[in-house]
Amino acid sequence: MYNDNPTLKDLNARTIDETAQGQVYSEAVSALAPEPTGKQFYIESYGCQMNFSDSEIVASILGEAGYAPTRDLEGADLILINTCSIREKAEDTVRKRLRVFDKVKRRRPGTMVGVLGCMAERLKAKFLEEEKLVDLVVGPDAYRDLPGLVAGAEEGEKGVNVFLSREETYADINPLRLQSNGVTAFISIMRGCDNMCSFCVVPYTRGRERSRNAYSIVAEATDLFQRGFREVTLLGQNVDSYKWTHPETGERVTFAALLEMVAQVDPKLRIRFSTSHPKDITDEVLYTMRDHENICKYIHLPVQSGNSRILDLMNRTYDREWYRKKVDRIYEIMPDCAISSDIITGFCSETEEEHRDTLSMVDYARYTMSYMFFYSERPGTPAARKLTDDVPLEVKKRRLQEIIDLQTTISDERNRADIGTTFTVLIEGESKRSDADWKGRNTQNKMVIFPRLAGTAPGDYVSVTITDATSATLLGNQVS
Ligand code: SAH
Numbered sequence: 078m079y080n081d082n083p084t085l086k087d088l089n090a091r092t093i094d095e096t097a098q099g100q101v102y103s104e105a106v107s108a109l110a111p112e113p114t115g116k117q118f119y120i121e122s123y124g125c126q127m128n129f130s131d132s133e134i135v136a137s138i139l140g141e142a143g144y145a146p147t148r149d150l151e152g153a154d155l156i157l158i159n160t161c162s163i164r165e166k167a168e169d170t171v172r173k174r175l176r177v178f179d180k181v182k183r184r185r186p187g188t189m190v191g192v193l194g195c196m197a198e199r200l201k202a203k204f205l206e207e208e209k210l211v212d213l214v215v216g217p218d219a220y221r222d223l224p225g226l227v228a229g230a231e232e233g234e235k236g237v238n239v240f241l242s243r244e245e246t247y248a249d250i251n252p253l254r255l256q257s258n259g260v261t262a263f264i265s266i267m268r269g270c271d272n273m274c275s276f277c278v279v280p281y282t283r284g285r286e287r288s289r290n291a292y293s294i295v296a297e298a299t300d301l302f303q304r305g306f307r308e309v310t311l312l313g314q315n316v317d318s319y320k321w322t323h324p325e326t327g328e329r330v331t332f333a334a335l336l337e338m339v340a341q342v343d344p345k346l347r348i349r350f351s352t353s354h355p356k357d358i359t360d361e362v363l364y365t366m367r368d369h370e371n372i373c374k375y376i377h378l379p380v381q382s383g384n385s386r387i388l389d390l391m392n393r394t395y396d397r398e399w400y401r402k403k404v405d406r407i408y409e410i411m412p413d414c415a416i417s418s419d420i421i422t423g424f425c426s427e428t429e430e431e432h433r434d435t436l437s438m439v440d441y442a443r444y445t446m447s448y449m450f451f452y453s454e455r456p457g458t459p460a461a462r463k464l465t466d467d468v469p470l471e472v473k474k475r476r477l478q479e480i481i482d483l484q485t486t487i488s489d490e491r492n493r494a495d496i497g498t499t500f501t502v503l504i505e506g507e508s509k510r511s512d513a514d515w516k517g518r519n520t521q522n523k524m525v526i527f528p529r530l531a532g533t534a535p536g537d538y539v540s541v542t543i544t545d546a547t548s549a550t551l552l553g554n555q556v557s
């Protein structure tokens with residue numbers, strides 16, 4: 078989900094230009110670009126799924142303005158980089174890519190370079206001073222302005238729009254599925270974040286929380302299903318606090334109600350969602366998941382730390398006991414539900430004993446997987462202003478390694494326990510290692526690899542019996 082993390086090897090860690098889906102890509106574009114300008118844009122994305130989803134909105138907006146996407150960096154008229162500020166390393170990666178774009182621009186004068194996303198929002202016009210060759214700086218709520226800013230930049234004006242909106246949800250924009258495997262897609266259901274986790278830059282880069290029109294979400298899911306997609310992931314920083322009121326009828330839609338509405342699009346459409354803040358996930362959501370076969374039994378429930386004093390400093394608004402009860406409740410209502418987490422090691426003043434509380438929480442929750450990071454202070458956040466980043470880097474890294482080792486052991490155990498079980502798997506495409514194998518996921522979001530049988534295709538649901546497992550993948554054979 079966060080592509081500066083070296084422990085992560087999933088699809089989302091790849092940049093758009095690395096995909097091999099040229100077919101879907103160009104077809105979608107020709108349908109969307111009624112009056113091509115002959116100009117091409119190249120876009121690379123970093124950070125969370127929201128950013129990847131935003132790049133698809135940007136591609137759609139530029140497509141309407143006559144720009145066609147290209148995966149050829151050297152041939153592009155407009156190079157865009159959709160950036161992440163979550164940790165220092167994420168920003169370093171972006172700066173390195175900008176050096177590469179500078180070289181392209183020198184070779185091809187006239188090429189424009191635009192910085193989008195969270196780093197654009199954080200650094201604003203400072204970007205233009207720091208990075209002389211950047212022509213555009215556009216924040217996450219200003220993408221509708223891109224065609225105008227690009228036109229201005231063609232006339233030699235440097236364009237900046239980092240206005241954060243209280244209303245923008247891009248509800249009416251039909252995203253251009255850039256990275257598409259034709260089976261799974263993201264749908265943004267809300268933007269921004271009103272929580273104030275003290276370590277986190279997102280409330281400053283993404284602005285206030287706002288929920289998108291529920292009917293536009295259902296319409297997007299229906300359209301995807303009709304085009305052959307079989308799985309949608311509803312995205313937001315805190316999906317469980319989704320709330321939308323119909324402006325005319327006054328009908329109120331909660332996250333549980335939205336889940337139900339999307340689940341009813343078709344029983345053959347799988348629903349996933351991310352991220353759930355532990356404080357907001359309700360029994361109503363858990364019951365809705367339990368009652369609908371097509372809502373996947375998987376919850377990403379970041380704990381961040383297993384120690385109550387650290388959780389308080391992080392302003393997570395729950396403590397260790399409260400989180401444990403939430404985990405208990407999930408397993409009580411859905412014994413087969415998988416839970417995953419995000420964990421930060423070495424937060425300000427964390428002691429060895431407090432770190433051990435995080436280890437014991439990983440053990441308690443039996444996460445199927447976690448995204449694990451050491452704390453990286455972000456300028457302007459409450460932690461940067463009020464707390465001291467006093468855990469030495471080597472201690473942060475050693476604690477991180479301990480968490481990774483434990484999580485790997487638990488993932489391995491949990492996957493081995495699946496040997497002999499038969500799962501329904503949605504085929505997503507060829508396995509990376511061999512075109513003789515399919516890859517797909519079961520409801521718990523576990524990746525399953527199995528030999529492809531004649532007559533099967535991406536988008537099919539098949540039954541696979543698990544014969545072997547690693548900490549990252551299940552291996553099996555199709556039985557029907
Ligand atoms: N909205 C999601 C998380 C978004 S950020 C949630 O509330 O869970 C993704 C993850 O990055 C966070 O869960 C956290 O584990 C990590 N993260 C955020 N800020 C960080 C920082 N300053 N240093 C290290 N990791 C951080």
Ligand code: SF4
Nearest residue numbers: 270272274277279314
């Ligand atoms: Fe950041 Fe907390 Fe909001 Fe997640 S819930 S985006 S960690 S402030």
Ligand code: F3S
Nearest residue numbers: 124125161162163195
């Ligand atoms: Fe990064 Fe912004 Fe997402 S900071 S994690 S791209 S919301």
